Amino acid sequence: MSTYFTIGEVSKLFNLPIKTLRYYDEKGVLKPAYINPSTNYRYYSREQFISIDIIKYCKLIGMSLEEIKELINSDSSIEIMINNMNKQSELLKRKIKELTDVKTYLDDIKNSVEEILEYEINKVIIRRNKERKNIRFDLEYDKVEELELYLRKVILYLEERYNDVYPLLGVIAPYNNVKNRGEIKYSCVCDFTDRGIKNKESNNLNGVEIITPGGNYITIFFDDNWENINKYYYKIMDYIEENNIEVEGDFNEVWTMPRVDSNGKEKTFGYIEILIKNNDK
Template structure:
């Protein structure tokens, strides 16, 4: 008679918990060779060791227990094994792409937050920026329900068409209007794009490379006027000539348990180096 091994011995030999072996028995994946009717103790044979090795190998490939059960029941069919392994490889490759995308998003956000903390918050400074590209969308006035609906539709469209990308929202606003009237008007929205996004150049807005007067903030995004004031004061105090509009850029928006909304962002305006 074949040597029988108790469930405890199999557990130790194969580094598998007794609870797991009992579960395998319950779902019909690995039935014991013999069960003592009185004690209900489970006993296994050497042949079960081969099946356990196969189960471990399949789990290492990420197969579900149902898929492993199919393999175990058809272990003599190389074609069935190859079919399941091939499908699993495709699933793993898709997961790798998804995880790479998640990692890129994490690294992007981590870098942006670290950069802001290094640069400092609430005080103007001059920062050199390389050329940046955005898609421009016409939108209704900010802080309205219609604006939020249109923004959600726009972001949903971009995600569906281009996948998960690192997106920064940018709101241009007139320098002259704020300087002369302290008026902030948000009628347009720009969303950052990257090289992997195939977009008609006619729809792309490019922010030139150059030195930008910049202020970082972490505050209620509905209360940014004070940061614009600081920028205007900095510009006038240092007799700086600027070009174009202000750009209010959002890195991360969040809402706490107290329902208070805050956003990490920055406001920039290009210095006119030709004057």
């Protein structure tokens, strides 16, 4: 058996787990050159070393086992190798773009959270915002469950289009509804990420690109469960009335970092804002 190597020896020579070599055998990617009929021990020949190198290389560039199996079992011509390299190069290019987009998204979220942390939670302030390009999804609902389901559809729509795991989402609450101190009833779900509709193509959710004006916004930051959100709206209304401030438009409720507490209850880090009228934009 001096011309053969045990599965353990091959594992050490190529830094491959034994279970991986067995899996390659099971999938027909790399069959042992010899199996002892008495012990069922697997043995590999020196000639198979190049096949193992090719398999490792192909895995490195992202080829699937089926593609590797097809390559190993073919004549492995130069043309086939080049075609596979081109194919994997294009796949890697797309993956790099996807990862770059994800990193940009994570950096934006991190920057938003760090900016919020500069302010005092649960305190009304005036903050200046730049003009933003957002997407509004008009909303009609009677029950909270209907709002949750619609929100999930919006998240999936944005995820498919922008590769966002969780975009900078929120809702718009009509000013008059809040002013009358009634139950907060939202009119829209909004993607507050500053980007607008990609390619302006139509969509089944009827998303509309809107311009959120720049200017001074009365703002309150919160870190709480959505069931307690009314008190933050009313705190802003108290501030508006006590200081005789004119505002325009509706309230934006922006969710920067939704999460779950130790009791499994939803908790959101975010803010509520409304534009001050006639300010210097």
